[in-house]
Amino acid sequence: MRRPTRSTGAPGSPVGALLFTVAILAATIGSAEAGEAAEAVSIYRVDPDLTSAQFAVRHMGLSMQRGHFGRTRGTIVLDPEAHTGRIDFIVDASSVDTGWGPRDAFLRGEDMFDTVHYPVVRFHSTRLAFDSTRLVAVSGELTMHNVTRPVELHVARLDCGKDPDSGFEGCGAEVDTVIKRSDFGMSYALGIVGDDIGLTFQVTAFRVPHDGEGDPP
Amino acid sequence: MLRQSGASALALLLAVASVTAAAAEESYVTDPAHSQPSYEIRHTIFSTQRGDFTKSTGKITIDREAKKGSIDVSIDTTSIRSHDPRLDSILKGEDYFNVAKYPTMTFKSTVMRFDGDRLTGVDGELTMIGVTRPVTLKVADFQCGENPFNKKPMCGAEASTTIKRSEWGMKAGVGRSSGDDVKITIPIEAYKE
Numbered sequence: 467m468r469r470p471t472r473s474t475g476a477p478g479s480p481v482g483a484l485l486f487t488v489a490i491l492a493a494t495i496g497s498a499e500a501g502e503a504a505e506a507v508s509i510y511r512v513d514p515d516l517t518s519a520q521f522a523v524r525h526m527g528l529s530m531q532r533g534h535f536g537r538t539r540g541t542i543v544l545d546p547e548a549h550t551g552r553i554d555f556i557v558d559a560s561s562v563d564t565g566w567g568p569r570d571a572f573l574r575g576e577d578m579f580d581t582v583h584y585p586v587v588r589f590h591s592t593r594l595a596f597d598s599t600r601l602v603a604v605s606g607e608l609t610m611h612n613v614t615r616p617v618e619l620h621v622a623r624l625d626c627g628k629d630p631d632s633g634f635e636g637c638g639a640e641v642d643t644v645i646k647r648s649d650f651g652m653s654y655a656l657g658i659v660g661d662d663i664g665l666t667f668q669v670t671a672f673r674v675p676h677d678g679e680g681d682p683p
Numbered sequence: 684m685l686r687q688s689g690a691s692a693l694a695l696l697l698a699v700a701s702v703t704a705a706a707a708e709e710s711y712v713t714d715p716a717h718s719q720p721s722y723e724i725r726h727t728i729f730s731t732q733r734g735d736f737t738k739s740t741g742k743i744t745i746d747r748e749a750k751k752g753s754i755d756v757s758i759d760t761t762s763i764r765s766h767d768p769r770l771d772s773i774l775k776g777e778d779y780f781n782v783a784k785y786p787t788m789t790f791k792s793t794v795m796r797f798d799g800d801r802l803t804g805v806d807g808e809l810t811m812i813g814v815t816r817p818v819t820l821k822v823a824d825f826q827c828g829e830n831p832f833n834k835k836p837m838c839g840a841e842a843s844t845t846i847k848r849s850e851w852g853m854k855a856g857v858g859r860s861s862g863d864d865v866k867i868t869i870p871i872e873a874y875k876e
Contacts, residue, residue, distance in 0.1 A: 515767045516730050528828060528839025529717060529870040534733070536766055565737040565764065566716040627728050631860060638729025658831050670730040 506547045509674045510637060512540040512555070516670035519557050523647075524660035533564035533573075535587075542637075542671050546599035553594070553604055555667070557587040577654040584612050592616075600624060604641070613650040619643045619667075629672075636672040707748045711838060711873035713741035713756075720758055720869045725862035732861075734774075738762035743838075743873055747800035754792040754805055756869075761786055778855035785812045793817075801825050802840065814851040820844045820869075836875040843868045 519535040540555035560581040562573045574581045591606040604619040619641050626637040646661045647653070653661075721735040738759035745752035760780045765771050775782045788811040796804035802825040809818045820842040827838040845866045849857050857863045 515769075516726070516732070518733060518766055520733065525717060525872070526828070526830060526839070528826060528837065529872045530824075530841055531717060531870060532721065532735075534766060563766075565719050565735055569716065623731075625728050629727055629729070631727070636729055638727075638731075640731060668730050668733065 507543060507545045507551075510542040510544070510671035511674055512538060512542070512669060512671045513636075514538055516638075516668075518668045520666045520668070522664040522666070524662070526658055531564070533562060533570075535559070535561045536563050537561035540669075540671075542669075544594075544601065546596060546601070549594065549596045551591070551594045551601070553589070553591040553606065555589040555669075559585055559587050559610075578652055579611060584610070589617070589619075601639075608645065608650075610650045611652050615645075615649050617643055617645060634672045636670060639667070639669045639671075641667040641669060708744055708746040708752075710876040711743040711745070712876055713739070713743070714837075714872045714874060715739055717872035718870060720756075720867060723866040723868075725864070727860055732765065732770075734763060734765035736760070736762045737764060741871070741873065745795070745802065745838075747797070750795070750797040750800075752792075752795045752802075754790065754795070754807065756790040758788045758790075759786065760788055779853060781812055788812075790818070790820075796822075805842065809846070809851075811851045812853060816846075816850050818844050818846055830874075838871075838873050838875070840871045841868065842871060 514537060517538050517540075519538050520532060521534070522530050522532045525531045535557045537558035538556065540553065542551065542553050544551040559579045560574055562570055562579065562581075564570055564573070573579055576582075579587075586609075588609045589606055591604050593605040594601060595603040595605070601624055602621050604621065606617060606619065607614050608617045620643060621639060621641050623640040624637060625639075626635070628635055643665050645663050645665060647663050648656060648661050715738060718739060718741060719735050719737055720739055721733060723731050723733050726732045736758045738761075739756060741754065741756040743752065743754050760782045761775065763771060763774050763780060763782075765774055774780055780788075788809065790807050790809050792805045792807040794806040795802060796806070802822050804822055805820040807818060807820065808815050821844060823841045823843070825838065825840040827836065829835065830837055843866065845864055847863045848854070848865050849863050
């Protein structure tokens with residue numbers, strides 16, 4: 467069995483460590499199958515510059531306010547033939563950005579994300595659902611504000627191919643869900659600021675080469 | 684005597700009429716922090732990229748009985764944020780918004796559309812990088828109420844439209860790395876003046 471990836475990222479970096487874990491996981495998946503099945507496993511690394519985690523919330527019943535988190539990272543392992551895979555996605559809670567400083571400071575504060583104590587929002591998949599070979603939904607667990615709850619993600623769009631500029635293989639996806647912030651213990655000003663939070667992830671992830679022919683950007 | 688009371692009645696009538704007219708037309712000013720225009724555009728085959736403009740001003744007059752009004756919005760193009768600083772500098776440059784030469788873009792309404800007393804759409808003209816073209820905004824969730832914190836009367840809505848940027852002469856990357864269609868979404872919270 468071949469190694470599914472060469473070493474990627476600095477060994478000491480969180481991304482590198484996460485990717486290494488994922489690589490071992492993928493290797494384990496691969497070893498359970500015939501040699502060709504291992505070929506079907508693709509590992510993708512989320513490109514933070516081309517990925518955003520957006521949220522939308524009703525404000526005073528009058529408008530929909532939106533913001534995003536500027537720092538994300540993650541890895542995606544997909545085997546569309548075997549209908550398996552794994553998604554790990556991490557959001558830096560302190561990178562919350564609504565375009566208005568005082569509101570960002572409030573969101574980072576102890577009434578909301580409390581980023582001093584809970585700096586990271588984390589999602590990991592428990593089950594991937596496919597329609598034929600197309601990923602359509604992801605079940606998993608979201609940890610936010612020190613509370614872990616199950617969530618169902620809907621994959622609204624998934625396009626894979628080669629980046630015309632760089633030639634790197636990658637996938638782009640739009641993934642969405644709605645959560646209740648009160649489920650995660652973030653109940654400040656419910657009734658004035660909505661409980662339902664629409665989450666939309668625009669993810670671009672590049673394939674980690676199997677043979678070490680250069681790294682994606 | 685009769686003449687005098689007739690004049691008084693006329694004056695009273697005029698006064699009532701002017702009060703009614705003043706009551707029917709209301710003026711609002713947008714709250715910039717809660718009215719940030721955002722855009723979406725396809726990038727290569729992979730992603731939909733989003734960004735926003737953090738600085739804008741807007742004035743709205745509305746007469747819900749006469750079903751007319753006006754909207755003037757001015758957006759500071761230097762406040763564009765794509766969430767990638769390297770891309771921001773490209774977007775501010777000559778091939779895109781050319782902010783040194785065109786620091787603002789504006790929208791001025793020509794026709795306001797109503798369903799009953801609810802605003803549902805606005806026709807107007809968008810001026811961007813020196814080019815003025817007609818656009819139609821869809822207005823959803825128009826409603827008025829009171830800010831629960833400061834008790835000031837205000838209205839909210841969400842305006843949206845999709846434009847082709849090439850019609851304004853912004854053609855860089857169209858058909859190659861990024862799309863021509865740009866979806867624009869503007870949440871609106873506006874205080875009554």
